[in-house]
Amino acid sequence: MLDIADELNRWAEQGRDFAVATVVAVGGSAPRRPGAALAVDTDGTAVGSVSGGCVEAAVYELCRQALQDGETVLERFGYDDGDAFAAGLTCGGVIDVLVAPFRADDPARPVAVAALAAAARGEAAALARIVAGPAALRGRALLVRPGGSGEGGFGARPELDRTVAAEAGAFLDAGRTGTLEIGERGSRCGSPLTVLVESSVPPPRMIVFGAVDFASALVRVGKFLGHHVTVCDARPVFATPARFPEADEIVVEWPHRYLERTGVDGRTVLCVLTHDAKFDVPLLRLALRLPVAYVGAMGSRRTHLDRAARLREAGVTEPELARLRSPIGLDLGARTPQETALSIAAEIVAHRRGGSGAPLTGGHTPIHHDAGARPAGRAGPVAGGAGDARPGEKGFPRAPGGVLA
Incomplete structure (x- = not known):
């Protein structure tokens, strides 16, 4: 409720x-x-x-x-x-x-x-x-x-x-x-x-680094998915409320410095859209060592290879680098900022829920990957086992109507 x-x-x-x-x-x-x-x-x-x-x-x-x-x-x-x-x-x-x-x-x-x-x-x-x-x-x-x-x-x-x-x-x-x-x-x-x-619990955080056109579309999608969205960019001319009216927070600061001081947790998603090595490398070097849910970075495949080489030179390990989703998003053939934001959001959802990103048509895997998931050793189905009350037994009365499985 x-x-x-x-x-x-x-x-x-x-x-x-x-x-x-x-x-x-x-x-x-x-x-x-x-x-x-x-x-x-x-x-x-x-x-x-x-x-x-x-x-x-x-x-x-x-x-x-x-x-x-x-x-x-x-x-x-x-x-x-x-x-x-x-x-x-x-x-x-x-x-x-x-x-x-x-x-x-x-x-x-x-x-x-x-x-x-x-x-x-x-x-x-x-x-x-x-x-x-x-x-x-x-x-x-x-x-x-x-x-x-x-x-x-x-x-x-x-x-x-x-x-x-x-x-x-x-x-x-x-x-x-x-x-x-x-x-x-x-x-x-x-x-x-x-x-x-x-x-x-409070809504999960989405921090979008880089006040670009793609960021504006991603802010809207992030809000639609229920995130508390922050936009961070070191350039005050671009990081403005007028450009990002739907953002919960706009921060004008070097991205890695903001990430050092702000609070994150296991539900936080970080989307790096800065597309500039002087921002990306120090930011991702820190981000990939934080206990966050998702780290993605925008760029072409060539940009990704160059970025990965720079991160290795900066001391990022292979296990840390393996956490990076780059190029960011799923392959939807996206062209516009809105389509790109959709592809990023789709990857975030798939990563959180354990989805493959493959079409459901013709597949045989469960649609709801987290169906029945529960904390091991504690949670369980409503009924089953000696002394447990099934609907209509001794826990609560069974209501009239409905279809019993």
Whole structure:
């Protein structure tokens, strides 16, 4: 639900009651990932999506029902061979959806509202909710902030709160959303638990070095992909708000000096469009040694060979040089700045998601490369294993309707 925090935070500030359907787990090919949400208020207004359209109508009705009866339900939707046009995922995937009301009298509402407010402000926060476990824990939630501080909890169970806070903190550090399994000993309540952890972190950074025409197009694409975009160039005549109105930040400074002092992390992407050795070499020498997600540099193949030779002379090792994406972007036959920006963005997405960049037509590999990905040893599917609650069993009641896979 934190993926639609801006709208839900406004609803909460207005005192509206609402219900939220959140994707808990997916199997096979599914259009949305865990954490995707659809919310409905008492007037019937809906925001968000859990499936890209396949099961929205059925989930909408579940939200309306949850607002009426105050019950939290877990439902599974999947492909139904008997009726491909029924409420189900005709793409062949399966999703588990948690539908929870957040009314004025719900114990989880203050915690959820605090999480929504933090996410809307762009602060890092993780919201943990019980998906499967004892009925006494239904409707409870725990908000975890960086450093492990928590708000709310699961009743008079401080040991469980500490366990979930530690696990949710690990999810938050990695910027991950998914489920985690807690055994009987860790749960302290006599049965295992499945917990959904939704992480909201500030947007990843994209730093574009070089205030050129290609940079202007890349800024727009970077913003479209949800990045916080900075443009850096040492030339004040080119690095101006008028040329880059959509950039979040414009820095007039030598690129390598700015990179030395600014904060980066494992989600940061660096796009070097300066195309000038006096900028490129000191900048890339530093960039290739930082723990960032992506480093790409623009230039022809001849420019790349010359740049690589200069970097080796500057002390860059072969493993470091292997991190460099150059010439930058995928081979789309791009000519214009807009097409080039698209090719760069496509390579960034493929690198992040593990895609090959090859056409999907005629292929046999999974479309969603990260389907089912989860932190090893912690997260797992919603159901399965002794004591775990499947939809309709003892974790949450099964909702009427939907297509069970």
